[in-house]
Amino acid sequence: MKNLLLTFCLIISLTATAQRYSDQAYLQDRAEKFDLNEETQNIALLQIASDRNKAIKILSENGLLHPYEKKIRKDFEYRPLTDMHIVALSRYQEQFIYLTDKAVLSNAWAGKFYIDHGIQNPKGMAIGADFLTLVAGNSELRVFQNGQKIWNTSVNNLNPIALEYDKTTGHFLILTEDALYQLDLTLKTMEKVYDGSNLTAMCYYNDEIVLGTKDGIQSLNRKTFALNKSNQKLPWTEITSLKNIRGALWFGSTKGAFKLRSDGKYDYYASKRWLVDDHVVDLEKGPDDTVLVLTKEGMSKINFEPMTLAQKADYFQEIQRSRHIRYGFTTDLTLQTPGDLSTGYNHDTDNDGLWTSMYLAGELFRYAVTKSEDAKLNAYEAFEAMERLTSLPDLKGFPARSFERDGYEIGLHANGFSGEWYKKHVEENGRIWRLSDDEIWRWKSTTSSDESCGHFFVYALFAELAPDKAWRDRAIHQIKIEMDHIMDNNWYLVDWNGEPTAWGKWNPKYVNSFPTNVGDRRLNSTLILSFLQTAYHFTTDEKYKKAAEKLIRKYGYDENANRPATTIGFVEGEDLSDKWNHSDDEMYFLTMPGFVNYSFSEEQKTAHFNTVKSHWEVERSEKNPLWNYLFALSGSKNIDSEESAWWLREFPMDLIDWKVDNSHRKDLTKIEPNFRSQTYSEVLPGDERTLHLHNGAYRNNGGSDGNREYAPYIYLLPYWAGRYVDAISAPVPN
Known part of the structure; x- marks a missing residue:
């Protein structure tokens, strides 16, 4: 048997000359969410703040609340505050300051800070240097120093929205819906410095005053108050809050929160992946480098934690093992209560073999890199589940889609098919779930080509990377019996009823029935040649090579397979050519290493x-990254290492399938509808779009209401593949 491991080692040495991503810690963002509980539901939330003790206070129309155990509850910490009518919440020297209908006060500094402001119906306050305090009502402003009033004025129908203190000038700014005022205590004057409309929020950022409006932002010169620019090219333009948080400009809006990046673009935090709801009420600096986002229905704490890609993989591995293993299969977790992981259960899918092959491949790569005993045991467990897919059906190498104990399978048909189609299928062909000979188990029929490509991909890896020869031989046996089934059945996967499955077809009559620019002609030719090359490589049985040569010589399969991908396009009247099929991409890239590395000659390998x-x-x-690293496994030096690492860094920590909508965003450049279903001019980071498998590129909108958690292999496989081809370094200390 040829030694594929030497081939892989050569590939790794070649890719090592390409740029390797150094796995140093970066700031990984993730959200903790807190809902209103039973006693606080339907209470309007107004402000949020945290102090030097890391306490978090939420001001509501019914007094103070605080987050605790994922819920927002009433705050009883200081009993006197429960009897006060608190109208505003602020901080000074990282301590809480409260504005009530009677006073400005704090429980810090031994409770000595107390101002009887005397304003009817106060609306807001701002604290300056040395406890300089501005209190504003609808028509009156008062300034206090050392508890004594030092200035006041009356302004009819002022209705202040926000108050700020400028520590560089010692002046206060007062924002209303249609104007910005400056209070100069040296001159004892209040002057309107800017006329606007639909103003909603303000903050200082660098040398500017940024004003939020109902239609974008306006940036003013901090000294002259001249308008520098207006900006509507934002994720959303109805601004509700603006905050400078640790030198970064944060925006709250009626459709989520976002942060200005150094490159002029935005990190967007919306959907239930990040927020309880998308209507932001307030933003604030939180404890330990977090950001607090208060929304109408709760609060979120966005954490920024130093993390390497390796640590992220460890995090996902724990989730994979604790929640996503069923009989050794990799499976998603269905949530009976949306978003509630405690209500989750595992069940069969159409593609248990494919998803499991992808997790198994990741564990094989992990074992090859680390020699981890845990990785080996996980790989063996997954292999046994896949091995049983051919032993339950009595069909000589036919692989089932899945299996389950009789009576516990989910549905009686393949996912995605129901109604009249299913009724007709059952009448003509019988049940898709078949009872095994022991009458204890049922196995799922109608297996498709994507299952087969996952099997051949991972069995080849297993035959080289598993440390024990007996186990490697079992993988080679699986390659042989599955290949023999296809050959013995005239290049079809033939089901229990003697008929080919809908998609398990590699027969020349079927393959060559498609026009040359329909993807299935190219793809199916590639798949079957790769399967045959793999079988020949590991068994050296000439029948596989001769069969491949016949498909090439007589039916043009190499010609089909060697057409460049740019030939794939729309063909009038062809159902399989109305758009680019990203599931075909998944099959193609999984097949790619075998298609190249097991070629029968160097000339064929180059082609x-x-x-x-x-x-x-x-x-x-x-x-x-998975496409890049599988391309590297096929011999490429150029694999876009930094772009791959960006994808892994931006992959969300929350794997729940939340509904995500980016269709309203004004900061993105939309492009015309196209064959590849690309929506925007550039790919969005993974944590800003709907979560999907590797066969779902460009899915920027969609998802569900949180009724499943994806299995983490979608991160683990590319990460460990990257480590294996030396495109990602081991984690760098510090």
Whole structure:
């Protein structure tokens, strides 16, 4: 048997010359969310703040609240405050300051800070140097120093929205819906310095005063108050809050929160992945470098924690093992209560073999890199589940989609098919779930080509990377029996009823029935040649090589497979050509290493490599690390290491399938509807779009209401593949 491991080692040495991502700690963001509980529901939330003790206070129309155990509850810490009518909340020297209908006070400084402000119906306050305090009502302003009033004025119908103190000038700013005023205590004057409309919020940022409006922001010169610029190119323009938090400009809006980045773009925090709801009421600096986002229905604490890609993989590995294993299969978790992981259960899917092969591959790569006993045991467990897919059906190498104990399978049909189609199928063919000979288990039929490509991909890896020869031989046996089934059945996956499955078809009559620019002609030719090359590589049985040569010589399969990806396009009247199929990408890239590395000759290998390179070039804009690392495994030196690492860094920590909508965003450049279903001019980071598997590129909108948690293999496989091909370094200390 040829030694593929030597081939892989050569590939790794080649890719090591490419730029390797140094896995140093970066700031990983994740959210903790706190809902209103039963006693606080339907209470209007107004402000949020935290102090030097890391306490978090929320001001509501019914007094103070605080977050505790994922809920927002009434705050009883200081009993006297429960009897006060608190109208505003602020901080000074990292301590809480409260404005009530009678006073400005604090419980810090031994409770000595107390001002009887004497304003009817106060609206807000601002604290300056040395406890200089401005209190504003609808028509009156008063300033206090050392508890004594030092200035006041009356302004009819002022209705202040926000008050700020400028420590560089010693002046106060007062924002109303249609104007900005400056209070100069040296001159004892209050002057209107800017006329506006629909103003909603303000803050200082660098040398500017940033004003929020109902339609974007306006930036004023901090000294002259001249308008520098207006900006509506934001994720959303109805601004509710503006805050300078640790030198970064944060925005609250009626459609989420966002932060200005150094490159002029925005990090966008919206949907239930990040927030309880998207209507932001207030933003504030939180404890330990967090950001607090108060919304109408709760609060979120956005954490920024130093983390390496390796630590992120450890985090996801724990989730994978604790919640996403069913009989050794990798599976998603269905949540009976949306968003509540405690209500989750595992069940079968159409593609248990495919998803499991991808997790298994990641564990094989992890074992190869680390020699972890845990990785080996996980790989063996997953292999046994996949191995049983061919042992339960009595069909000589036919792989089931899944299996389950009789009576516990979810549905009686393949996912995605129901109604009249299913009724007709059952009448003509019988149940898709078949009872095994022991009458204890049922196995799922109708297996498709995507299952087969996952099997051949991972069995080849297993045959080389598993440390024990007996286990490697079992993988080679699986390759042989699955290949023999296809060959013995005239290049079809033939089901229990003697008929080919809907998608398990590699017969020349089927493959060559498609026009040359329909993707399935190219893809199916590539798959079956790769399967045959793999079988020949590991068994050296000439029948597999001869069969491949016949498909090439007589039916043009190499010609089909070697067409560049740019030939794929729309064909009038062809159902399979109305748009680019990203599930085909998944099959193609999983098949890519075997298609190139197991070629029968160097000439063929060069042709195959050039073809897969054309496919990678088409997919390159997705920045998908799995595609990049599988391309590296096929011999490429150029794999876009930084783009791959960006994808892994931006992959969300929350794996729940939340509904995400970016269609309203005004900061993104939309492009015309196109064959590849690309929506915007650039790919969005993973934590700003709907979560999806590797066969779902460009899905920027969609998702569900939180009724499932995705299995973390979608991160683990590319991460460990990157480590294996030396495109990601081991974690760098400090």
